[in-house]
Amino acid sequence: MLLPRPLRERLAADGWQVTPGRARNRQEAADPLFGDRLVCPACTAGLDKQMATAQRRHDAALARPRIKTLDLAKRLSPGWQLAQREGDAELERWLVEHEGTVHGQVNRYLRVNKTFSPGWEAHFIAGPAFYRLEAISSCAHRPNSSFLWSGRDLAAWGIATRPHHQAPRPAWTTRTRKTA
Structure with missing residues (x-):
């Protein structure tokens, strides 16, 4: 009323x-x-x-200490990196950071049967929570997979740039195709 x-x-x-x-x-x-x-x-x-x-x-x-970091400056831009904390390696989880600030995390999708999928989930930070970022169609793990990215670095790129759903793949990605 x-x-x-x-x-x-x-x-x-x-x-x-x-x-x-x-x-x-x-x-x-x-x-x-x-x-x-x-x-x-x-x-x-x-x-x-x-x-x-x-x-x-x-x-x-x-704030947990990082045990492993990977520089993404060549793929994204200076200052971007992936970082793993203690316990993240078993979960295949990486934090996406830019100049020390966490912007999200990427991790392999864990199936119901406790095995890892080859696809990657991307989660961006909003407040005190992580929210799943949908994969763009050109970077999806499978054609009908709206939330799995085909690679770890592509998922990190998605968090960093938040591309439109129909955006093309970045130039640094390679996709090999079998020729008949």
Whole structure:
């Protein structure tokens, strides 16, 4: 339901988080599907505390010492590198960093039967979480695989550049084809 403007303003002044909805029909005062959203002050404080805890955990995980690094300056641009932390080698996971800042991670896809696929997943960082980056069609592991990249460095390139879905493969990639 859409609230009257004076009530919205009073609730906002009392510390409530008010996200206004919009009326479907301008003559209608209520919107049963997309009304105003209210969050109480105590709930907002609880969410802030949860987000801060998640961010601290995320930062602590990223701060673990690196045991192996690979320079991607020739393929991407100066400052880009892949780094592995303790325990990442068994999971075939690499952090994608640019001048010391982590931008994402790439790892081999782990199947249900606990074997690794030859395809690579790319995850970019947004806040205290990693989100999967879809593979562009020219770099996909298989034609119908929307989330597996065909190579580790290509997945890192995807995190670094966030290309459009129909973008061509980068010039430094090689794809060998069998000739008949």
